[in-house]
Amino acid sequence: MTTNRHTEVDMAISDRSVAAVPKEELSALLHKMMLIRRFEQKAAEMYARGRIKGFLHLYTGQEATGVGIISRLRDDDYLYSHYREHGHALARGLEPRAVMAELFGKSTGASRGFGGSMHIFDKSRRFMGGYAIVSSHLPLACGTALACKQLGTDSVTAAIFGDGAVNEGSFHESLNLAAIWHLPVLFVCENNFYGMGTRVNRVTATPEIYKRAEVYGIRSERVDGMDVIAVRERADHALQAVRRGEGPAFIETITYRYRGHSMADPEFYREKSEVEHWRGLDPIDRFTDALLRANVSQGEIDEIQNRVESEIDDAARFAEESPFPPVESLTDHVYAPSPLDVRPPGGGR
Amino acid sequence: MAEMAIRDALRDAIRERMLVDERVIVMGEDIGAYGGSYGVTRGLLEEFGPERIRDTPISELGFVGTGIGAAVGGLRPVVEIMTINFSFLAMDQIVNNASKIHYMFGGQVSVPLIIRMASGAGLSTGAQHSHSVEGWFAHIPGLKVVCPSNAADAKGLLRTAFEDGNPIIFIENTALYSLRGEVPDGDYHVPFGQARVAREGTDVTLIGYSGSVYQALGCADQLAEEDIQAEVIDLRTLRPLDTDAVVKSVKKTNHAVVIEHAWRFGGFGAEVAAQIQEHTFDDLDAPVARVAGVEVPMPYSFELEKAALPSESQVVEAVRAMF
Incomplete structure (x- = not known):
């Protein structure tokens, strides 16, 4: 049994917790985590081959957090994310094809090629986008939650962000607004210990991030973010409270990214041994072990892995073969249609 | 025709819209109990209640972003930033989010949001309360920038703003709020882009x-x-x-x-x-x-x-x- 020195929680997934989850759901959780893992490997490969440009931030290592949280959201809930959001998009049910095509800048991408890796969006799944200004999506989440409340629905808005977000003014302003207005927001901080290359405790007073929410009167807890079952269970608990109208909730997940901040990161700031330590706590390996103990057969697990392989191959092929957006579409949707406008915006003649 | 001050023409346009559209809410600093720093929202709290007339903390980045998210989520918010000088605190939300959400997500959602603010100098308010940076906003594709000079235009342009599907930066002049002028009766609009x-x-x-x-x-x-x-x-x-x-x-x-x-x-x-x-x-x-x-x-x-x-x-x- 391994003890995580950061969370001091039991690092073996409890068999009792696993037994409480329906089997098809266990398979779905494993499938999503494997899908994300493989997707990111393929994305890195395509980046190296020049198919993907710009910034690419991989989610590898953090799968249990995104999958655990998002698995408990309802279809009519909203989800906002940051720029490391491929995993969240896939967990939310976006097709790997649409996500990969967006990375390729193709018109078949989730944002029609206009967004890129950091700005994936799908209105039909209420996946409200990846945002590349740290913490800037938290006020948006408060707003969508306010709309839900005001329109009389019981939809919840979840906002996922990193430990790097918690020293931004927008983080504190959002927590305050959500608290005073009792907004149905689930704040999820993925604490992977590094804001880019700066370790969280070097730059964060009260590095126990969940405590920051407590001072706003928000129910808050820390969970082992490498344990998908634990994350799922705590998310369920928090979401139920938020949905009952008890105001916002906050979850800090302790997790780790195996890859650099982006593809350009030489990783001078951490030891290889640290990365290895966390790889030893791999969320997919741990979950697979727990499933085997729960009498899921190796054959079933292999089947999921094979399915993932073909899904990702298909996604890459689809992205490769899809067309780029036509240059004529450059100025499409700068503005939403407005019937009363008499001339094009921007002083054009 | 009725003669009224610009502040009253603005209030008229907001009020009449609130009466017909439940989705319209107003948010800002001291717009409720205080009645608005320049008196535009006076009386609205009493008429529409605190759910729709929301006093915010002094938290421009937070409540402007909340307005954007609320617009995306189906409301039709009017966000009042007390003065243009404080909009600098919300510039990230206005420039990085409001102006870009429609475009960078491939046109999937729009941001039907009105951000009102008071601008201008000449009232001895000093270096930090006297900006006229309308041009900053006009530089940004995705925003529309409205600057009425009289009561009739204030009302007509604000009505148009309510029917637009985009983020509108509606800039009023601190020195002109009390300026009175004739305002036409009936459902008249002043279109954008028509000098x-x-x-x-x-x-x-x-x-x-x-x-x-x-x-x-x-x-x-x-x-x-x-x-x-x-x-x-x-x-x-x-x-x-x-x-x-x-x-x-x-x-x-x-x-x-x-x-x-x-x-x-x-x-x-x-x-x-x-x-x-x-x-x-x-x-x-x-x-x-x-x-x-x-x-x-x-x-x-x-x-x-x-x-x-x-x-x-x-x-x-x-x-x-x-x-």
């Missing part, structure tokens, strides 16, 4: 918006005594800009002066001047002149502040130099 000829003339075109329209009109009176007939154009909206109206006038008068309270260097007036020379180069009898603020933070002391702002005599001088 107003505030005074007809044949010899020179004076172009302004918001407060500078009144300086232009004052100059036109003075110039008339010298037998120079000035045409005054009130731009009403900076983005979209009614280039056609400006060009049409300058083709007639062959002279143009752009007047603005903002700093001259890199200001919105430079854009207007550039448009004029691009479209009317062969019709111009003199270079396009700009009269704008002096390149200093606004000083408090009264005579210094006056000297920092464009004056009618500077405009008159600029025109005289053309003839």
Whole structure:
């Protein structure tokens, strides 16, 4: 049994917790985590081959957090994310094809090629986008939650962000607004210990991030973010409270990214041994072990892995073969249609 | 027709919309119990209650972003930023989110949001409360920038803003809230991108918006005594800009002066001047002149502040130099 020195929680997934989850759901959780893992490997490969440009931030290592949280959201809930959001998009049910095509800048991408890796969006799944200004999506989440409340629905808005977000003014302003207005927001901080290359405790007073929410009167807890079952269970608990109208909730997940901040990161700031330590706590390996103990057969697990392989191959092929957006579409949707406008915006003649 | 102050015309437009559309809410600092720093929202809390008239913390980044998210989520928020000076705190939300959400997500959602704010100098409010940076917002594709100069336009433009599906930066002038004017009855709108000829003339075109329209009109009176007939154009909206109206006038008068309270260097007036020379180069009898603020933070002391702002005599001088 391994003890995580950061969370001091039991690092073996409890068999009792696993037994409480329906089997098809266990398979779905494993499938999503494997899908994300493989997707990111393929994305890195395509980046190296020049198919993907710009910034690419991989989610590898953090799968249990995104999958655990998002698995408990309802279809009519909203989800906002940051720029490391491929995993969240896939967990939310976006097709790997649409996500990969967006990375390729193709018109078949989730944002029609206009967004890129950091700005994936799908209105039909209420996946409200990846945002590349740290913490800037938290006020948006408060707003969508306010709309839900005001329109009389019981939809919840979840906002996922990193430990790097918690020293931004927008983080504190959002927590305050959500608290005073009792907004149905689930704040999820993925604490992977590094804001880019700066370790969280070097730059964060009260590095126990969940405590920051407590001072706003928000129910808050820390969970082992490498344990998908634990994350799922705590998310369920928090979401139920938020949905009952008890105001916002906050979850800090302790997790780790195996890859650099982006593809350009030489990783001078951490030891290889640290990365290895966390790889030893791999969320997919741990979950697979727990499933085997729960009498899921190796054959079933292999089947999921094979399915993932073909899904990702298909996604890459689809992205490769899809067309780029036509240059004529450059100025499409700068503005939403407005019937009363008499001339094009921007002083054009 | 009814005569009313600009603040009352604005309130009328908000109130009538709130009566017919439950999705309209108003958020901002001291807009409820206090009644609004400039009195625009007075009485609305009593009529519509605290769920729809929401006093916010002093937290511009937070509540502007909340307004954006609420618009995306199906409300039709009006966010009041007490003054344009405080909008700087919310610039990330306005520029990185409001203006880009429709475009960067491939047109999947829009941001039907009105952000109102008070702008301008001349009231001895010092360096940090006297900005006229309308041009900053006008620089951003995805935003529309509205600057009414009178009560009728304030109401008509705000009605149009409510029917637009985009983020509208609606900039009011601190010095003009009490200015009274005739407001037409009935359901009239002032479309965006349609400038107003505030005074007809044949010899020179004076172009302004918001407060500078009144300086232009004052100059036109003075110039008339010298037998120079000035045409005054009130731009009403900076983005979209009614280039056609400006060009049409300058083709007639062959002279143009752009007047603005903002700093001259890199200001919105430079854009207007550039448009004029691009479209009317062969019709111009003199270079396009700009009269704008002096390149200093606004000083408090009264005579210094006056000297920092464009004056009618500077405009008159600029025109005289053309003839």
